Amino acid sequence: MVGLATVFGAGGGTSSYAEIEEADVVVLWGSNARNAHPIFFQHVLKAVRRGARLYVVDPRRSETAQWADLWLGNHVGTDIALSHTIAREIIHAGLANTDFIGRATTGFDEYLATVEEWTLERGEAVTGVPADAIRELAHAYATADRAQLCWTLGITEHHNGVDNVLALINLALLCGHVGRHGAGLNPLRGQNNVQGGGDMGAIPNRLAGFQDILDPDVRERFGSAWGVTIQDRYGWHLTQMFEAMERGDLRAVYVIGENPAQSEADKEHTVELLRGLDHLVVQDIFLTRTAELADVVLPGSASWCESEGTVTNSERRVQRTRKALDPPDGARDDIQIILDVCRRLGHDWQYGDTPRDVAEAVWDEVRSLSPMHAGMSYARLEELNGIQWPCPHDDRLEPSYLHGRLWADDPAERGRLAPFSPVVDDPPVEGLSEAFPLRLTTGRRLDSYNTGVQSGGFSNPLRHGESIDVSPEDAARLGVVDDEWVRVTSPRGALTAPVRIDPVLRPGLVFMTFHFPEQVDTNVLTIDATDPKSGTAEFKAAAVRIEKLDV
Amino acid sequence: MTTIDPAAAVRPGTPVAPPKHLVELTVDGETVRVAEGTTVLQACRSAGHDDIPTLCYGDTLTPKNACRVCMVEVEGSRTLVPSCSRTVDAGMVVRTDTERVRHSRRMVLEFLGSSTDLSVAANVGRWNEEYGVDTERYGSERATKAQPVVRDNELYVRDYEKCILCYKCVDACGSQWQNTFAIAVAGRGFDARIAAEYDAELPDSACVYCGNCIAVCPTGALMFTTEHDMRAAGNWDESRQTQTDTICPYCGVGCQLTLHVQDASIVKVTSPSDHSVTHGNLCIKGRFGFQHVQNRD
Amino acid sequence: MDLKLSSHTPTDAEVDAIESVLGPTRSSWHGGDRTDAEQHGDHHVARGGHDLRTQRHRLLPVLHAVNDRVGWISRGAINHIAARLDVAPADIHGVATFYGLFSVTERPTRQVHVCIDLACRIAGADVPDGAHPSPCLGLCERAPAVFVTDAGERPSQGVLAPATPVQVRDLVAGGRLPDEPAPQAATPQVHHDRSSLVLLRRVGVGDPTSIHAYRSHDGYLALRRAIEMGPEAVVREVVESNIMGRGGAAFPAGRKWHTVAHHPVRPHYLVCNADESEPGTFKDRAILEGDPFSLIEAMTIAAFATGCEQGYVYLRGEYPRAKQTLRRAIEVATEHGLLGDDVMGAGFSFHLDVFIGAGAYICGEETAIFNSIEGFRGEPRNKPPFPVDAGLFGKPTLINNVETLANVLPIVLHGGEAFAATGTSGSTGTKLFCVSGSVTTPGVYELPFGATLRQVIDTAGGVADGHRLRAVLLGGAAGSFATPDDLDVPLTFEDLRAAGLTLGSGVVMVLDEHVDLVEFVHRIAAFFRDESCGQCVPCRVGTVRQEEVLQRLEHRGPAFDDDRQLLADIGRVLRDSSICGFGHSAHGAIESAIAKLGVFS
Incomplete structure (x- = not known):
């Protein structure tokens, strides 16, 4: 989100799902959408069935990659190298969209200088992907009438995740594959309403509608609506919060619907920091591991079925959630809890009587403060099955893609041009060594989700619990077989897990998920190197070794 | 100098809807105008004929026209015509309720009713009355599809005695939506059946438990285990159920869920077939992953 | 695609068989040996997607190869095919179980x-x-x-x-199969008066796979003539010949040719329907085995005239000699530049492949053939769209029966008008009649349209052994019964239609007074039940119900009007509402047996 916001001013995917279906080339980069975003992938498959070529960049030949016309299995953490190699090939083949570059972008010369060293040969040497495959992707992407570039956590969960995103955005700028119907850049949000959280200002530097907190007019508008004075500085993102805990600057934390005690990299350290706080409040629908550490637990409601409100999906569609069930005894609507906390803190905000009235009144307040949401009344959201932002007017809809302004002939309408980002290749923080010769990367399985708090509630035939997935070659070399428990060790810690031999892995690459922390706590192994720009940890690249257990 | 209407100027790549030609036809004597490419069924419905029965037709699927219950008479056609798949022609003369049409519908319903269990198929009871269906005349020795219910996983059951071989589950599992191809039609003729390879049980098949087959099944042959068991216990009561639309709590795709709630419990999850995100489809988490809000112990 | 394969692995013989069709594979992602993966770059790159999925039409040939090699199709074999063709095992299993000649359970070789x-x-x-x-x-x-x-x-x-x-x-018990008699054994006429024959004139005159023998009997004169005339003129002659299709439906062939020739969508495909399976029909076999080059030449002309660069002969799997003969003849024609990229040096390209069916009567239905070639279950498609607009691979397709195509040679050589001089105005040319049953000399007989049933039977030596004629099944199981009263009806499409009879594919099956008509009718009903593809309800259930009612009629007797009404109701919905001609005709012969022969009364 940071990358897109940096370049285009708005942190959202630029296209709609329906447009993906109309693309001629779809590139999925660091995304196992087949498993992690199955219904999004159905839109990709519509395109494929229509004849679109699918390219998948992923170290694993994932279920998604198995659908590709061409799979490029780069080494973990070589995405910038691959992107730059593609860019250089596009430029040298004369396929760059010079009209768009001249009209809508800045910083091309510096970018050109940055990518110039990334010949196909060098690209192959660094990424492992054969030069002809890189060339094929470059030419297909550049010559497509409509190309879509989509990514997920395989791009962002690196110590330089934002730079990775910027490197991909460069490709779209280079070819003019943004701001047009059917062509775009689309990050797929890993979590329900990650997009909505950002939209609503649950990020350190923006208020609702991506309005900069440093803008005095913005602060004035929100401040007068709420009857408060808003701070004139940015807050902390998650990593900075933990750093502040470490320094002792952050002493009290109010956690809503997160489980950092299990979801953060290097978890033992995280738990230590949470324990060291003066005061920890956790509001959740479960007594999570984090909640167990709390001084106060506020039982919330399941926002998707026990309360009213809205969420925003990966195509910027604001959608209504509705109450179908009453929360269990003692649990309350999250808005009510927050309003009660506010009241105790001296703000007696009144929004209505019923949960739905309250939710709609809060939403109307958002509409009054955030121009991009202004046209989205509850009535319209319900009538249209959700509305994509921006929607400033209540009598019409905007195009389903963003940044069409970049194609305008009038410079004033074109607005701020999109800058190329001369980012540099920067391998994973943790290199492989003799002691830790295997690259551990992480991801999701189809039937499970995050730390399993929700998906653990139902059993099904796909569920096999956690495992350390290894290539057939590594299994043979290590002398291990399916279901054999082994010790997995990283520089931070060790755990035991059963082996699953998975042919989608190449030798040297191993894979785990975070779905079963009670059984196998993968975050004992992961590295907490984080991206200073986004606060996201490098979950995708740790170094480990695997050993047989003593009999 | 040419002036361009700024409102008409479009940005590069903005799609322009193709022009729509209208076609005029007659439905039961009444003149109807519909867009070219419209099916006869849609044209009839737009003319107020909501009473044409359909079983294998699904609004998210390419018409398979296998069940042949939606047949109508079209002047000049030697045989009856499947209204669900035939597109209109200019000047077409359609009759939806002739003796010949009613005879065909009666026979199709008798064939299905005499070989399969249509007890929970929506509308069939009403149609049986309307068309004078009499399955008894096929005798007690007749061949049927009676067979035991398959319960090979905890999420849904397959009761192939109810299967009319409409192909909808196969199409939903296959190239039209899910592209998993866990099931196909195997065998031939009356012995044709829906099956995984070598009739394997679902846990040994490619099934990913998206339940998109359940969503399109018109006869209840595929059913949530919750619904199946409640029906068996006599507790299933749609009049006591509410349906609430909300958004799936898992990944960020934003699939709209319709929660079917009875007695404060979610008993089934569907998605609206006209929703631009899902087109009625979900994944295993959206379809079945609701238990965490009801595990209250 | 993301295939999920069971743990079953193929045997070496199965892999060999699969590779005999698809060639060896390198990629370990698609069935290749993983020990070579690194060497082939598989750790970092894989190709698949559309390039693999466009190979689906090779599914049936691969299944044949495995079935021929091992005798049945195992789970391991299907897994390997799945990996090679990117088709899911359940999908392949569904296809394999559609065809009668394949088995998915182990059985003797x-x-x-x-x-x-x-x-x-x-x-x-x-x-x-x-x-x-x-x-x-x-x-x-x-x-x-x-x-x-x-x-x-x-x-x-x-x-x-x-x-x-x-x-x-x-x-x-495994005994040796004796040699077959020569192909001309099926065409007794060639031993007597060859001069009246048009379609059968070359049968038995020489080695059917010798291009030299073929050429010395006017072979490839018609193609040369067609090239001189140009495509438009060839189509015009076919239109003017007013030839009706010989497969059973009697559709004007010239209309198909004209539509495909002028269809803007490309490419065009040509398909020859050689899935001759109508009970009682064996005329196409006589041409396929006795004069294969005539079919190849005729198809080349059809391709030239209608702009097809690829043709298929869809041949039923139970014709082993026809398969061998035709394949050999295609090889020879290709060697002689009569098929391939530059046919006869005339600058047009035509490739011809033989596609072998696997035991499914329904695959004689034209759209079922397309599905079968494309690698799917041979289920008929709903029409419209018709093959001329959207046929094989969704493209404009000219599909004609073997006999229909064989007539192209005389049409081109002598002109459509001259061709139309034979027969009647509504039924032009000669017809191959498949005469069988209680006649003295069964076989394929070529007579001009308009010959009477009596003449056809007499040409075959009359009713055998002095027996009395009871009935004639005309047109096969999908046809109808004639009685001795019908012997002087001229055998033309129009006269038979007027008499409430059908010519169909030209079956003339003679039944004498010793034939058990009830049992005969039961067999017809059982045939339709067995061969129904199962796709549409009227046919899938209706053919079963029809057979059940016939059983009841036999046992309860004819007094039960309710059963007779039920039978009529079943017949009516079969005809009105089935998807394809199979269902439409599944009741006709039975209805005529009851009405005209008084069976069950």
Whole structure:
């Protein structure tokens, strides 16, 4: 989100799902959408069935990659190298969209200088992907009438995740594959309403509608609506919060619907920091591991079925959630809890009587403060099955893609041009060594989700619990077989897990998920190197070794 | 100098809807105008004929026209015509309720009713009355599809005695939506059946438990285990159920869920077939992953 | 695609068989050996997607290869095919179980298929233990017939007809198959007066796979003439000939040619329907085995005239000699530049492949053929769209029966008008009649349209052994019964239609007074039940219900009007609402047996 916001001013995917279906080339980069975003992938498959070529960049030949016309299995953490190699090939083949570059972008010369060293040969040497495959992707992407570039956590969960995103955005700028119907850049949000959280200002530097907190007019508008004075500085993102805990600057934390005690990299350290706080409040629908550490637990409601409100999906569609069930005894609507906390803190905000009235009144307040949401009344959201932002007017809809302004002939309408980002290749923080010769990367399985708090509630035939997935070659070399428990060790810690031999892995690459922390706590192994720009940890690249257990 | 209407100027790549030609036809004597490419069924419905029965037709699927219950008479056609798949022609003369049409519908319903269990198929009871269906005349020795219910996983059951071989589950599992191809039609003729390879049980098949087959099944042959068991216990009561639309709590795709709630419990999850995100489809988490809000112990 | 394969692995023989069709694979992602993965760059790159999925039309040939090599199709084999073609195992299994000649359970390598259909039934066919009953094998002139397959490294297939019960039991026990008589054994006329023959004139005059023999009997004159005339003129002659299709539906062939030739969508495909499976029909076999080059030449002309660069002959799997002969003839024609990228040096390209069916009568339906070639279950498609607009691979397709195509040569050589001078105005040219049953000399007979039924039977030597004529089944199981009163009806499409009869594919099956008509009718009903593809309800259930009601009529007697009404109701919905011609015709012969022969009364 940071990358897109940096370049285009708005942190959202630029296209709609329906447009993906109309693309001629779809590139999925660091995304196992087949498993992690199955219904999004159905839109990709519509395109494929229509004849679109699918390219998948992923170290694993994932279920998604198995659908590709061409799979490029780069080494973990070589995405910038691959992107730059593609860019250089596009430029040298004369396929760059010079009209768009001249009209809508800045910083091309510096970018050109940055990518110039990334010949196909060098690209192959660094990424492992054969030069002809890189060339094929470059030419297909550049010559497509409509190309879509989509990514997920395989791009962002690196110590330089934002730079990775910027490197991909460069490709779209280079070819003019943004701001047009059917062509775009689309990050797929890993979590329900990650997009909505950002939209609503649950990020350190923006208020609702991506309005900069440093803008005095913005602060004035929100401040007068709420009857408060808003701070004139940015807050902390998650990593900075933990750093502040470490320094002792952050002493009290109010956690809503997160489980950092299990979801953060290097978890033992995280738990230590949470324990060291003066005061920890956790509001959740479960007594999570984090909640167990709390001084106060506020039982919330399941926002998707026990309360009213809205969420925003990966195509910027604001959608209504509705109450179908009453929360269990003692649990309350999250808005009510927050309003009660506010009241105790001296703000007696009144929004209505019923949960739905309250939710709609809060939403109307958002509409009054955030121009991009202004046209989205509850009535319209319900009538249209959700509305994509921006929607400033209540009598019409905007195009389903963003940044069409970049194609305008009038410079004033074109607005701020999109800058190329001369980012540099920067391998994973943790290199492989003799002691830790295997690259551990992480991801999701189809039937499970995050730390399993929700998906653990139902059993099904796909569920096999956690495992350390290894290539057939590594299994043979290590002398291990399916279901054999082994010790997995990283520089931070060790755990035991059963082996699953998975042919989608190449030798040297191993894979785990975070779905079963009670059984196998993968975050004992992961590295907490984080991206200073986004606060996201490098979950995708740790170094480990695997050993047989003593009999 | 040419002036361009700024409102008409479009940005590069903005799609322009193709022009729509209208076609005029007659439905039961009444003149109807519909867009070219419209099916006869849609044209009839737009003319107020909501009473044409359909079983294998699904609004998210390419018409398979296998069940042949939606047949109508079209002047000049030697045989009856499947209204669900035939597109209109200019000047077409359609009759939806002739003796010949009613005879065909009666026979199709008798064939299905005499070989399969249509007890929970929506509308069939009403149609049986309307068309004078009499399955008894096929005798007690007749061949049927009676067979035991398959319960090979905890999420849904397959009761192939109810299967009319409409192909909808196969199409939903296959190239039209899910592209998993866990099931196909195997065998031939009356012995044709829906099956995984070598009739394997679902846990040994490619099934990913998206339940998109359940969503399109018109006869209840595929059913949530919750619904199946409640029906068996006599507790299933749609009049006591509410349906609430909300958004799936898992990944960020934003699939709209319709929660079917009875007695404060979610008993089934569907998605609206006209929703631009899902087109009625979900994944295993959206379809079945609701238990965490009801595990209250 | 993201295939999920079971743990079953293929045997070496299965892999060999699969590679005999698809070639060896390198990629370990698609069935290749993973030990070579690094060397082939598989750790970092894989190609698949559209390039693999466009190979689906090779599915049926691969299944044949495995079935021929091992005798059946195992889970391991299907897994390997899945990996090679990117098609899911359940999907492949669904296809494999559609076709009668394939088995997905283990069985002996020797399979003996005993024809139990109409002509063979009259001739006293018997299915001993260890053999399978089979629908019509297209050997009615030599009934009763068996079809024998031997799977193995050198698979072989052959037929024996007539086959005595002793011979059949010997074959089941693994005995050697005797040699077949020469192809001209099926066409008794060629031994008497060849001069009146048009379509059969070359049968038996020389080695059917010798291009030299073919050329010395006017072979490839018509193609040369067609190239001189140009495509438009060829289409015009076919239109002017007013030839009706000979497969059974009697559709004006010229209209198909004209539509495909002028269709803007490309490419165009040409398909020859050689899935000759209508019980009692064996005329196409006579051409395929006796004069294969005439079909190849005719198809080349059709391709030239209608702009097709690829053609297929869809040949039924139970015609082993036709398969061999035709394949050999195509090789020879290709070697001589008469097929390929530059046919006859005239600058047009035409490639012709033989596609082998696998035991499904329904694949004689034109759209079922397309699905079968494309690698799917051979289920008919709803029409419209018609093949001329959206046929094979969704493209404009000209599909004609073997006999129809064979007529193209005289049409081109002599002109459409001259062709139309033979026969009647509504039924031009000559017709191949498949005469079988109680006649003295069964076989394929060529007579001008307009000959009477009596003349046809007389040409075949009359009713056998002085028996009395009881009925004639015209048009096969999908046809209808004529009675001795109908003997002087001219055999033309229009006259037969007026008499409430059908010519169909040209079946003239003669039944004498010893034939058990009730049993005969039961067999027709059973045939339709067995061969229904199962796609549409009227046919899938209706053919079963029809058979059940006939059983009841036999046992309860004719007094039960309710059963007769029910039978009529079933027949009516079959005709009104089935998807394809199979269902439409599934009641016709039975209806006529009851109405005209008084069966069950």
